[in-house]
Amino acid sequence: MSAPNPYAAKLHAIPVVRREVEVHGGVTAYWVYGPEDAEVTILAVHGYRGEHHGLEPVVAQLPQFRVISPDLPGFGETVPLPGRTHDLTAYVEWLTEFAAKVAPGAVVLGHSFGSIVSAAAVAAGLATPKLILVNPIGAPALEGPRGLLTRLAVFYYWAGARLPQRIGDALLRNGAIVRVMSVSMAKTKDPDLRQFIHDQHDTYFSRFADRGVLHDAFVASVSHDVREFAPRIDVPTLLVAAVQDDITPIEAERHLATLIVDAELVEIDGVGHLIHYETPAPAAEAITRFLGPSARDTQ
Numbered sequence: 001m002s003a004p005n006p007y008a009a010k011l012h013a014i015p016v017v018r019r020e021v022e023v024h025g026g027v028t029a030y031w032v033y034g035p036e037d038a039e040v041t042i043l044a045v046h047g048y049r050g051e052h053h054g055l056e057p058v059v060a061q062l063p064q065f066r067v068i069s070p071d072l073p074g075f076g077e078t079v080p081l082p083g084r085t086h087d088l089t090a091y092v093e094w095l096t097e098f099a100a101k102v103a104p105g106a107v108v109l110g111h112s113f114g115s116i117v118s119a120a121a122v123a124a125g126l127a128t129p130k131l132i133l134v135n136p137i138g139a140p141a142l143e144g145p146r147g148l149l150t151r152l153a154v155f156y157y158w159a160g161a162r163l164p165q166r167i168g169d170a171l172l173r174n175g176a177i178v179r180v181m182s183v184s185m186a187k188t189k190d191p192d193l194r195q196f197i198h199d200q201h202d203t204y205f206s207r208f209a210d211r212g213v214l215h216d217a218f219v220a221s222v223s224h225d226v227r228e229f230a231p232r233i234d235v236p237t238l239l240v241a242a243v244q245d246d247i248t249p250i251e252a253e254r255h256l257a258t259l260i261v262d263a264e265l266v267e268i269d270g271v272g273h274l275i276h277y278e279t280p281a282p283a284a285e286a287i288t289r290f291l292g293p294s295a296r297d298t299q
Contacts, residue, residue, distance in 0.1 A: 003192070004196065015034065023098045023101065024081050024084075028078045028098055035066060042107045042287075043068050043108050049075070053203075054111070061283075076207050092120045111134040115133040120228075136240075138253045168211050172206070178205045181201065182201040186274060200277065234261055235262070238264050239264065240287070241266070
């Protein structure tokens with residue numbers, strides 16, 4: 001039985017529709033939340049091994065906005081890009097084309113790996129009035145507080161990609177390993193919230209197309225970080241960072257804020273790399289404030 005969703009009531013009050021669009025030779029599935037006539041549209045890009053459901057707790061706190069949330073190629077309900085290595089270049093090209101077709105002029109929001117894709121796309125010319133990065137990867141993952149675990153993950157994804165297909169796929173979708181990942185990231189002491197987080201990871205963390213895509217995306221996620229693109233980001237940028245993030249230490253996030261010409265850093269204490277699950281309300285408050293008085297007035 002699924003764990004109760006503590007954000008369900010707010011989320012159910014927001015209209016949502018599923019749509020599809022052809023992007024970069026493949027079909028991208030995406031979801032549109034909120035009023036069609038909203039003054040502000042947010043294009044939300046999820047993290048590695050996630051899909052659009054992961055950002056719904058944040059969406060639930062933003063009823064005044066129109067939020068467009070796609071599944072990245074190879075994850076959730078979006079098919080892989082045909083004939084492409086799913087490296088950062090491919091994801092940047094995909095996001096740029098998707099934005100042009102579905103959400104031109106939208107505020108871009110990226111979480112975790114999505115922060116790298118979003119930052120790289122904006123630095124490469126994706127037009128957006130503002131950029132929001134939640135749990136941004138502000139330093140190499142291998143140098144983070146849990147760099148050893150990241151190195152073990154490198155071996156895990158390498159082995160999963162090279163073992164015989166049946167064995168490798170079973171390893172990558174292994175429920176016990178997914179649970180270990182979930183437990184290692186969750187910081188909350190609330191047992192109900194912890195169970196919800198684990199249920200979310202159990203349900204959605206293995207909804208990837210195949211092990212090749214999963215390995216490609218993992219390599220992209222640990223080979224780049226937002227610092228690489230920060231000096232070329234020339235739009236107002238909000239960084240929503242966790243004080244106890246095990247992927248990027250808060251000191252690195254503070255340094256990242258100095259590399260972007262117009263950056264605001266909001267720090268959330270008592271949470272790690274799961275701001276979107278554990279503290280979506282403070283994150284949404286920072287987002288609403290960042291997007292201006294007109295957004296606040298419509299609450």
